[in-house]
Amino acid sequence: MRVAVLGTGTMGAPMARNIAAAGHEVRAWNRSRGRAEPLAADGVQVAGSPDEAAAGAEVVVTMLSDGDAVEAVAADLSFPEDAVWAQMSTVGIEATERLLARAAGAGVPLVDAPVLGTKAPAEQGTLIVIASGDARARERCAPLFDAVGARTVALGEEPGASTRMKLVLNAWLVSLVEGLAESVALAEGLGVDPAGFLEIIDGGPLGPAYAKMKGTMMIERSYEPSFSLALAAKDARLALDAADASGLDLPALRAIRAQLEKAVEQGHGDADMAAAVEASRPG
16 A cells, blocks of 8 residues: 655654555655655655655645644645545644545545554554544555554544544543643652552553553653643643533643643643653652
């Protein structure tokens, strides 16, 4: 299958590698070409423009940072005849609706397929793909989803269903990270060994593996990015926007968003989202 991957950042680059490793022909484009160039060693053709990457593609993948970035690329993109657009970025409900309108105008079926997972699962090809849209279009994307993920969750043909589910998942994720951050900060403030806290909860119902991983990063103040804090803050904003539009009052999510944005303002935006703990530490 011929696949275009538009966006080769933390997630897009390993996804492109895994698609190529599965035997597909891959062309990749990134706004900063230097981030795409290393993919050439993995058999990926690096394109100079989105149109060059998409030329002749059967599936066009967008994996960009936010809705504005996807819209900017899609606005002038010439989708190949009979292509499918696999929109795999997390962009929120309003942007997804605009992208669906763009797809309809271009006569290309859009499969709403955000992924659950961060850098390591992307590298290992073990992401969870959450896909919705036209059944035939989803079926055409199946080999691609198999290449990047361990599991594909199909949510039917309703446009945007996957985006809505991803917002729910992200609300849970940022709640977990912020709750962990404040627990670590509280342990430090009370003179309790935070590593002991992680040891007590590890392996039981209160201690998912994610808590041990992120909690250790917080304690060690080691924030090699697996998923950036700035993107986590964006995801919290998208979830809160969706809640507000639905008439829901989610005060905890508002507080979490504020804490994440505070840590970003402190200069930790490009660090891993575990750096959320810095917003709770004494200045």
